[in-house]
Amino acid sequence: MNVLVLNCGSSSVKFQLVDTDLEKMRLEQERVLAKGNISKIGSIAAQVDYAPTGGPKFQETTQILDHSKAISRIINLLSDPERGVIPDSSHIHAVGHRMVHGGEYFSRSMLIDEGVAAKIRECGILAPLHNPHNLRGYQMASQTLPGLPHVAVFDTAFHQTMEPYVYLYGLPYVLYQRHKIRRYGFHGTSHRFVSDRLMNLTKDKDPESMRMITLHLGNGCSMAAVKGHRSLDTSMGFTPLEGLLMGTRSGDLDPAVVLYLMGAEEIGMTEVNTLLNKHSGLQGVSGVSNDMREVVAAMDEGNERAMIAFKMFCYRIKKYIGAYQATLNGADAIIFTGGIGENGCETRSEICSNMDGLGLKLDEEKNVAHNGRESLISTPDSSVEIWIIPTNEEIVIARDTVRCVEVVE
Ligand code: ADP
Numbered sequence: 001m002n003v004l005v006l007n008c009g010s011s012s013v014k015f016q017l018v019d020t021d022l023e024k025m026r027l028e029q030e031r032v033l034a035k036g037n038i039s040k041i042g043s044i045a046a047q048v049d050y051a052p053t054g055g056p057k058f059q060e061t062t063q064i065l066d067h068s069k070a071i072s073r074i075i076n077l078l079s080d081p082e083r084g085v086i087p088d089s090s091h092i093h094a095v096g097h098r099m100v101h102g103g104e105y106f107s108r109s110m111l112i113d114e115g116v117a118a119k120i121r122e123c124g125i126l127a128p129l130h131n132p133h134n135l136r137g138y139q140m141a142s143q144t145l146p147g148l149p150h151v152a153v154f155d156t157a158f159h160q161t162m163e164p165y166v167y168l169y170g171l172p173y174v175l176y177q178r179h180k181i182r183r184y185g186f187h188g189t190s191h192r193f194v195s196d197r198l199m200n201l202t203k204d205k206d207p208e209s210m211r212m213i214t215l216h217l218g219n220g221c222s223m224a225a226v227k228g229h230r231s232l233d234t235s236m237g238f239t240p241l242e243g244l245l246m247g248t249r250s251g252d253l254d255p256a257v258v259l260y261l262m263g264a265e266e267i268g269m270t271e272v273n274t275l276l277n278k279h280s281g282l283q284g285v286s287g288v289s290n291d292m293r294e295v296v297a298a299m300d301e302g303n304e305r306a307m308i309a310f311k312m313f314c315y316r317i318k319k320y321i322g323a324y325q326a327t328l329n330g331a332d333a334i335i336f337t338g339g340i341g342e343n344g345c346e347t348r349s350e351i352c353s354n355m356d357g358l359g360l361k362l363d364e365e366k367n368v369a370h371n372g373r374e375s376l377i378s379t380p381d382s383s384v385e386i387w388i389i390p391t392n393e394e395i396v397i398a399r400d401t402v403r404c405v406e407v408v409e
Pocket of ligand 1: 247345
């Protein structure tokens with residue numbers, strides 16, 4: 001079965017075509033046939049990047065004025081006689097959509113029908129920058145590819161196993177009832193993928209008793225305390241702003257700072273929102289960049305603020321590792337993933353330094369030698385295993401799509 005995986009943002013569509021079914025999943029014989037990205041949708045200079053597996057990469061700058069045109073262009077590329085990977089669109093059998101927010105409605109992926117679409121629309125109030133675009137992607141794709149099953153895979157669903165005492169804020173309960181203000185968590189497909197992967201790799205332990213701390217460190221960063229197939233806690237909250245220091249987001253903050261800032265700087269809600277989401281984090285503290293590579297390079301050249309930003313980033317993660325060991329009553333493994341988690345050996349080294357009291361001992365040589373690759377990078381006497389597991393959110397979306405479609409059929 002060829003599953004088209006779509007991730008629609010406000011002005012971009014990322015896509016992959018994955019050949020998979022239940023048997024191929026079992027035998028780990030799934031194949032990505034092609035992948036790509038269309039950005040700057042809505043302009044006369046949209047950027048198209050397309051790469052068929054094993055074939056030459058293709059790029060063009062062209063007019064793509066809306067998401068419907070973007071999806072048509074993707075289907076044209078996939079079935080192009082020269083660089084395509086399928087003869088025509090009838091060789092796409094199902095579509096999987098990344099949806100950011102499923103609210104309290106969705107604790108698993110769902111075949112989209114009118115009722116499901118209406119609930120996703122309702123959750124738009126909780127994720128106004130994402131859900132409407134995700135949903136528009138579904139509407140456009142279902143018009144362009146009529147008659148196919150479409151499946152929604154939610155970033156929040158994995159964390160729906162959190163208990164009320166974990167997900168509630170210390171606010172009047174009525175605000176939760178009235179406005180659904182609570183912690184939801186995000187990056188669920190990634191936390192689920194890497195924890196599932198480690199349970200598959202660890203044959204000698206009962207998966208349901210495995211205590212894992214997953215660290216998704218990319219542009220956005222979050223951690224989760226995972227026991228078996230259940231997320232017990234995660235660092236992001238009502239929005240992705242809570243928790244770790246990120247590329248441009250502040251993470252945890254005394255809420256009184258926001259109130260004070262609005263008065264002191266004479267700024268309103270929109271400006272504070274932009275400040276906390278776009279100008280804070282590594283970028284805001286270092287004044288150098290939101291990109292960890294550039295922060296580390298500046299630190300190596302002696303830039304003081306870059307060093308503080310780097311240390312802040314790692315220190316906060318250390319604190320959450322301690323907290324999640326308390327949540328899980330110890331830990332069997334911590335897993336690094338995401339752009340920084342997979343490739344940032346300096347970051348992994350700093351996070352794991354002086355953590356032997358909590359049972360973490362990093363093998364520094366393996367940390368460098370295995371950079372970017374799936375591997376165990378702790379020393380044999382580390383009581384907590386330390387892993388790098390590259391994430392693959394698209395494959396989770398493709399697999400969930402197959403499961404939803406095949407179970408229904
Ligand atoms: P997104 O969250 O948008 O999916 P990624 O998971 O690809 O992003 O992570 C992007 C981040 O990964 C970049 O901002 C950069 O800081 C970091 N990164 C990529 N390569 C390296 C590297 N070799 N060392 C440290 N950080 C890296």
